Amino acid sequence: MIFGKAGFGGAVADFEAAVSAQDAKRSGKAFVRLQETFGQARESELLDGGPRLAAVLEQVPPAPRAVVAVLVGACVERGADAERCAPGVLAGLRWALEQAVAFADAWAATGGGAFPAPDGGEPGPELVERAGFEAAVGWSTLPQWEMAAVAMLNHPGVRRAAGSRGDALRLLGAVERASGLELKSLAHALLVLDDEPLVALHRTSGTGYLLRISGIGDNFQLHTLLADALVGGGHVEGHAPSPQETAVCRETPGRWRPWAPSTWSRRTAN
Template identity: 80%
Template sequence: MIFSKAGFGGAVADFEAAVVAQDAKRSGKAFVRLQETFGQAKEAERLDGGPRLAAVLAQVPPGPRAVVAVLVGACVERGADAERCAPGVRAGLRAALEAAAAFAEAWAATGGGPFPVPDAGEPGEETVERTGLDAAVGWWTLRQWEMAAVALLNHRAVRAGVGGGDRGELLRLLTGVEAASGQEFRSLGHALQVLDDEPLVALHRTSGTGYALRFFGIGDNFQLHTLLADALIGGGHVAGHAPSPQEVAVCRETPGQVDTVGSFDLTAPDGGRLWNEGAPADIPVVDGVRLLVLDEPSYRRSWPAGRFFPGMRGDVILERALGPEETERWFAHVSPAKELTG
């Protein structure tokens, strides 16, 4: 058997050729070499290898397919073209979610009980007998697909390629799997909910003022909170605690975390609390625009400012202050903040 040159680039070429030829023995050996050589891969090998591996994902058997997808994601994190890699990973993620959903249904139909926790090996014989091999592999590999998908969803162009229908279906499948299994895939859930070029109206209750903003790439409400405080308090529009330049920078694109203190209570139009642990997608839409009320902080809260997705650039942009009449119209949709109980 003749292999290509040593290194990750050679392993990619051998794996690609073997998969296309449906040569199981050769592809198995090349699969091992992919994993062994990735850590020493040169930049050019990663840039070239990511899209080539993504292009043959659909032809790889379900078990090793997830490992190859993780390697694709790792190539993207190191500079490979995320848009070229996205179709293969997106299709694989959907197939894995569908298989995991089938696993949940079969598990419940055969007696239920606690879901098996996937390990580094393969699903056990009893598990496969209860659910079928494809469904069991879907559940077993879902964490790997989460890793691969999130690596690509860090890129705005990839998020734009996941249309509303695709995004909604992936979230529906994921929600069902989480409910049935009792396990949370928080990174994937947040990544699928990231909004880009999203309009937001923020009403500052104390001053009675309103602001039109736009945001993108925000992973959670901790990040949103800090960037809103910078735009409105740091910008001199409302009074309160403004975050430091360092706190703002790590919420945009600078690596790391910096301790910060909360500036607001984030409140929904109906008066309910929107927690920092949630996502901007939780902000209700009113008349086609997400509407958020900023209340004075009810207690002092601190956390490490930064990004839920360290590889995702995000920002909040203040477009304009609303005039008095426009502000009043938006406040007409707002109820008093509800008292916290418990």
């Protein structure tokens, strides 16, 4: 085959065409070029390439699929449209989690022992023999799917479009319980709250505050931004976080949007 245009954009076009044609040899060559040319890609190539690669993810064989998903995530981190890229990546994440659950079950059923570290590479013969190829690939590529999925879930629009993340959390919990493997970044991303009402009661002053929060992923972030809104805003007494501490908690994609001050009486708070 004579490849098309040079650079990352050309590699994307060649890979897209080869995958659609189910040409394994051409796909393999284009797959290598994707990785070789990504570092020198122009912004326009990344903006265009991310959604195009995401659109063919499902057609890519299981092992290289995770690598392509990571490239899609890297495109999103550099400006590609996360909402266009997310459906393919999140579908791949679900597949990998399902296969990882199957891997854990098969590992326990074939003698157990310490679980192999998922290293992102092609699974070895022992793993394939004990669990089957797809289950072994799903397990081995979990860290790559975590990276790709977190890149998508960092965007509020993706989280809103994804709706309930209960299934992914359930599968993630099953993997952790069976194997002890923790994917903390993915768990935090799946638990982020958006557009959620929050009632904060201050017993000392007998007041209550109604707020709405978005982009909140953990209790430390919540406590820091709540203190900034209520103490820093002069509504209650206490120690307000520094501007630097608040800024760190605001840097995660998403937003904190308080309805302040919406205050209730002492009787209501008590």
